[in-house]
Amino acid sequence: MRVGVIVFPGSNCDADVQWAVEQVGGRAEFVWHQATSLAGFDAVILPGGFSYGDYLRCGAIARFSPIMGEVARFAGEGRPVLGICNGFQILTEAGLLPGVLRRNAGLKFLCRPVHLRVENADTAWTRGLQRGQVLRLPIAHGEGNYYADPEELAELERRGQVVFRYVTNPNGSVNNIAGVCNREGNVVGMMPHPERAVTALLGGEDGRRILGAVLSGEGVRAC
């Protein structure tokens, strides 16, 4: 199982994701944003960070990187794509996921652990979880306030595209949404950082099942 970790200028959780995938028994390699092929990869993760400094709207420039066409094609084939934090923002900007991420309601960057409820355990990245299960994962973002207009939101809810919901809303997201998926369930975006919760030493292991979901069980230690 090979996971491609897309590196944009300004990505800063790339090495963390690589390390975390290795912790759950997978293999991860960096893919530079100017690359144009994802050949040989079984799954793709867009890591967190501040692509292009996020000086414009988060992810708004990264979506034009050459690799994004290939990410869209990869996703279109139904293969697993995960966007974490800035990666989630990029996927919404690229139109691979619905909605947008706005500035936190408190207008401040917020780094702390939060509790999430799993709403959809049928996506490529949540198969190892149970619906209704509560996870503890860290957030670290200034713009994680999820928004979709009322019609789109109703549609998302109806189709079960809400993957994670905050137990206590930290940032003003509509319907407490922390993560969503595309209609097919192979593309997932989430603001919390599963790669920061893969060992007890770092304060929790709830991220293992998410990063490990696409590793088809092999080498994934039970949590």
Place this chain on the structure above:
Amino acid sequence: MLSPAEIREQQAWRRMGLRDEEYERIVEILGRDPNYTELGMYAVLWSEHCAYKHTRPLFKLFPTEGEHVLQGPGENAGILDIGDGLGVVFKVESHNHPSAVEPYQGAATGVGGILRDIFTMGARPIAVLDSLRFGELSEPRQRYLFGGVVSGISGYGNCVGVPTVGGEVYFDPSYSGNCLVNVMAVGLVETKHIATARASGVGNPVMVVGSTTGRDGIHGASFASAELSEENEEKRPNVQVGDPFTEKLLIEACLEAIRSGDVVGIQDMGAAGVTSSAAEMATRAGNGIELDIALIPRREEGMTSYEIMLSESQERMLVVPQAGKEEAVREIFARWGLHAVTVGRVTDDGMLRVLENGRVVAEVPARSLSTDGAPTYQPEARPPADLAERQALDLSDLPEPEDYGEMLKALLDSPTLASKEWVYTQYDYQVQTNTVVGPGSDAAVLQVKGTKKGLALTIDGNGRYGYLDPWTGGAAAVCEAARNLVVSGAKPLGVTDGLNFGNPERPEVYWQIKEAIRGIAAACRALGIPVTGGNASLYNETNGEAIHPTPIIGMVGLLPDVAKRCPSTFSRAGQAILLLGETKEELGGSEYLWLRRRTVAGRAPEIDLAREKALLETVASAIERGLIQAAHDVSEGGLLVAVAEMCFGAEVGCGIMVDPPGRLDTYLFSESQGRVLVAVEPEDAPAVAAIADERGVPWTLLGATGGGTLRVMRAGEETAPVVNERVTELKRIWREAIPRRLEGRDRA
């Protein structure tokens, strides 16, 4: 630009912060009058900020050698050997004046600058800690400065992807006109890839890499070397503007270039930009550098040679590659979207020669610009005339508090003692996935991937002790930092010092500087912890009012096995609580006294370095033997505040029994040094006591953990506790103290 004759006529050096005798010294060095560009170059590099003119003669007091020291003072940062082929690179730096004028950018560029000092050594930055001082939050301007500085650190640090894992914040009116922003950065380097800042190899090219050069920050270093005044606002253009995105790219590109082996020397362009980096690199190698400024990529048109040489545009480095490797280096930087332009070469004549389109516009001996060449001063030092008055404290007219529970709440509600959660939740303290213990504990603990080891990091200082007795202020900062590391389970390895004082030309300030440095040096020697570098920030005054002398100590420690770290809070009921060390009647400089009297008075708490060492050995030995469940340094606020903090983590209460010989308030709120609280399994208490006895460390069995309240009983009056408060309520007050003031809410 003025001609040399006009410079003389107008005594233009004075406006640049140079003294008359310094100008004459420049004339003597050059054998002629300097031109305007040359004068500007000397003015900035001979500023206090760059040249440490007043403090350099005192640095020789510091112990700088030790078994772990790979790099002591003299390079951009110190390096400590932690085994496994790895070194820890670390240094503290101040950005006080820029932050006082423009808090967001001042603090942000403070982070950027110290990070460059780390990765210029070949190390990947892995952590930032910050030590901040403001006036009281009741003043609107202080709320603005505090909020701006925290946002600036957050905005820059989060974007570059370096976690801010710890720090400290104090609020005191002495910092109202001159806030302090000291930032410590820590990096990890494979020792085989350590880079140096030397322009070695005559004929090697000199490259400018990173961002473009503009007019921002010209004379920033000179501005940092003068007192603040009413004209602060006019200095706003002296403050640099940070671009963390470019810094992130610069980190990756520089580390890649250094690892490629094609780089001979590399130095960041901090204060005084091209001038300082070129002069320092040439001086360290005993060479010269010739460069043509017409080749430097710029962001503005029509810049003069003076402006280019003095620009403090951020995110730039000077790189000396091996001859013939320019293209390879250029390609690495190009891949990260950064400039790398050859602008000159290393020469053998020791001169810093600046050309503009081939014409010489400045030519001075490189060494004369460097810290080696700058003048030093040791002016008169004299204790302040009112020292005896400051140190006098009569408690006879200070009645004991009527309600000790309310007193504890008032202390927990003091922003200096309160939870700093409002601050650190704005920092990404977890990126890089190494943070085992984040902010809010005695020390931050990071794992070192690929090993079992851990690093413990802390930054500490207390300006009030410094005001009452600067020797104690210096020594206490070292001792507290060491305690914070030891209670976390680490062995202290090295120190970086941040010296923050007023105008050294005033005898009482120079006395404070000398005393504080003597105190730091004495404590470092007694505890066996070398100083590997640091920073001095003087002229921290506004309208003639100096800040409290505030020496800050950043310290790095090593845990052989990070799994054996020691927590700082109670984990469960039924554990015994022991106090190691002695509580004396020392309310001088305490937060309690400040809250009761709004005064900083009395004698600073006494430091006994031999006892401090014995205490640290006791704690280290007990942790090593697995006898300690939790350990916490007793510092500001005193014993009862420390006990409360231990309750907050898992919301586990406790009961303690006290039997003070004198007043209860001095026992509970004295800030006596050399004390540590530990929680142990009851059956382990005798073993811990025995370890303490062996080393002559006094110990007291205070009580036990358990219940939902914090209870304090006087011996013999067990049924009538003097404090009986719910832990959740105390914790709420402690967490709310800062946010409620920023939001203008009263204490609920």
